Amino acid sequence: MFSYDCVVVGSGHAGSCAALSAIEHGCKRVLIVDKCPAEWVGGNGYFTAGAHRTVHGGLDDLQSVVRGLSPSEATKIDMTPYTAKDFTKDIMTLSKGQSHPDIVEAVVNGSRDAITWLTDTAGIPFVFSFNRQAYEINGRQRFWGGMVLSVEDGGKGLIAAHQKALQAAGVETWFNTPAVGLTLENGALSGVQIKKDGNPVTIQTSAVVLAAGGFESNRKLRAQHLGENWANVKVRGTPYNTGDGFELAKSVGAKLVGDWGGCHSTCWDANAPPDAGDRELTNQFTKSGYPIGIMVNSRGARFVDEGEDFRNYTYAKFGRAILGQPGGFAFQIWDSKVTGYLRNEEYGDEVVDKVVASSLRGLAVRLSKQGLEDTETFLSHIGEYNDAVRAFHSEHADLPWNPAVKDGLSTQSASKSLPCPKTNWALTVDEPPFTAVKVGCGITFTFGGLAIDAETSAVIAECTNEPIPGIFCTGEMVGGLFYNNYPGGSGLTAGAVFGRKAGRAAARLCSGEL
Incomplete structure (x- = not known):
């Protein structure tokens, strides 16, 4: 039998953040499993422009986390600070007030620290998004829309940096390895059931982080939840986000929340x-x-x-x-x-x-x-x-x-x-x-997801409205954050914020603190 301190389901940006955070906070053996082959590593994060929306104090605040900005370029940039109030207002306005306040607050308040952490811990090569978020007006680069950060080489650069950081941290990754079940003992997680090389295997662990994405690549589920006309839309990202993670969560009584009829x-x-x-x-x-x-x-x-x-x-x-x-x-x-x-x-x-x-x-x-x-x-x-x-x-x-x-x-x-x-x-x-x-x-990702505790990213049980010990969630599987619409760049940021929380909580659980 295999044994790990923490198992992360999903090799994308959010799952990578959770794995790195788990190692950072004390887990010794962390495993990522993904049903995709190795050449499809990175989930939907790979297909993004790498945009991260964050609270910031303007140009001076962010120069420490970006690469390749010369002093002469800096003098030609107009960048208005983006406050926590601005970020919160943008999410709540676009969701028509439906987003869960605690979830929104966690994303907003954790956004700036997440950027520094991604730079220092994961080595993410942030750059200013001149090509997508600024226009040159009268010789000056004027940023607009509240979002200024991208990643060098977009999603490709984002996932490449994560892969390098995970390898350096000693995180193992098993591809072609779907998670097919969760085992509970006395109401707490005790194992993750997978298929490895086509054979059923149980991994002994006290913590799992579900980061398997939404159901946007599943024609049947799109038609069921979004409407029949969504069966034939074009899938922007990975073909492996088919809703499997929700089936795992539902099998242990997880609570579903959010806009199940909505998507990006x-x-x-x-x-x-x-x-x-x-x-x-x-x-x-x-x-x-x-x-x-x-x-x-x-x-x-x-x-x-x-x-x-x-x-x-x-x-x-x-x-x-x-x-x-x-x-x-x-x-x-x-x-x-x-x-x-x-x-x-x-x-x-x-x-x-x-x-x-x-x-x-x-x-x-x-x-x-x-x-x-x-x-x-x-x-x-x-x-x-x-x-x-x-x-x-x-x-x-x-x-x-x-x-x-x-x-x-x-x-x-x-x-x-x-x-x-x-x-x-x-x-x-x-x-x-x-x-x-x-x-x-x-279609990019779906909005419906799991109810989580905003502080620990623990998955909430439907019957008790309390966290299920040992089961955490991040990324596109988190419900209650986006409804109807969303402000660009906030998805990757949310994945990092809740990934960090999930990894930290998993480590505390392993050490007996949680």
Whole structure:
């Protein structure tokens, strides 16, 4: 029989944090098990841009945790501090007040320490996210949307750093090893049942950390919880997040909480692979340039307020809006005034299939070959949109266009308004050449999860509403944090915060302190 102080189920960012924290706080033997093969290590974290949202005091506060920032570059950065109040407000606003206050408080208050810990303990190579979170305005880099940190080489760099740190810490990892059961004795965990090389094996342990992700890669569960139309969305990340961890937890009476009908979904390349992310292109299939352009459905009509807020606060819900359109796809459209602001990693010629034309009618004809059903409606709607933008500009000629702030340039004026407004960054689409990209809905992770104790990350039992001794949880399996929508970069941060808590509590349990 195998024996370990702590077993972590899942090799992603959150599980890696839990394993490193367990070692740091006194566990001698820590094992990570994952049903994926070694080449799929890292869960969904591998497919991210590495964005971490954190409370911070501005540029001076964060320079100690970022790499590659020269003194001359630092003098050209505008970065507003992001307070605990700001972070809390963002989560609660986007969840419409439904997020559990204790869970939110734990994430927010633990965010800044988690960044330092990730730098010092895991060696995560943080950088400022100039390419995704800042625009150069008048020679200065202006950060927007409250999120400033990324990781060198994105999710690939994040997981590579974790793997190096885990090896140095002596954490073992078994791949192709699904966890299939949990054993309790007198109500407390005593073992984890796995399949190793196809054979059933029981690992003796007093602590397990469930970090196996949500159910976003499971077509059946997506249809069951999210709706039938979610069966065929594109999976952005790992194909191995199929809800197994929830089955383990339910088998020992864990309490399920949160938004089981909600998920993080976004504008995703319509030509991306359907059932899993691409481990080379990873997050490059994201198409987040809609705030500076417009989006229309297959019938040529706009259907969302592209300028409702910064991308950070809308991208995780707009995938759902696209899925709800006829055919489940849409077109993002820009003219030559703004195409220079599109990020090359998402819209480069080698990354995405772009449709370019010298006239809007020519663009409509070309898009009809990709599913646009009504070219005349398309042209009419863009004409109406342009008229509304011009009307607003004529009444507010002093307002400059600025993608780094909510500039208030709108389609809604005293003389003309649209039923579907654009609230910020509204410019006419009238200067050729015109560019369009076809997008669909990409699902990232699901919001429903397990009830946990916010201090220890212990899983709560349904029948007693008390922690189940020895069972902890982190990452996308945590319930009660996100509802409806989420502020970009907060998922990886939450995984680190609760991973640290889970590892610390597991170590205390092993030592008899808990």
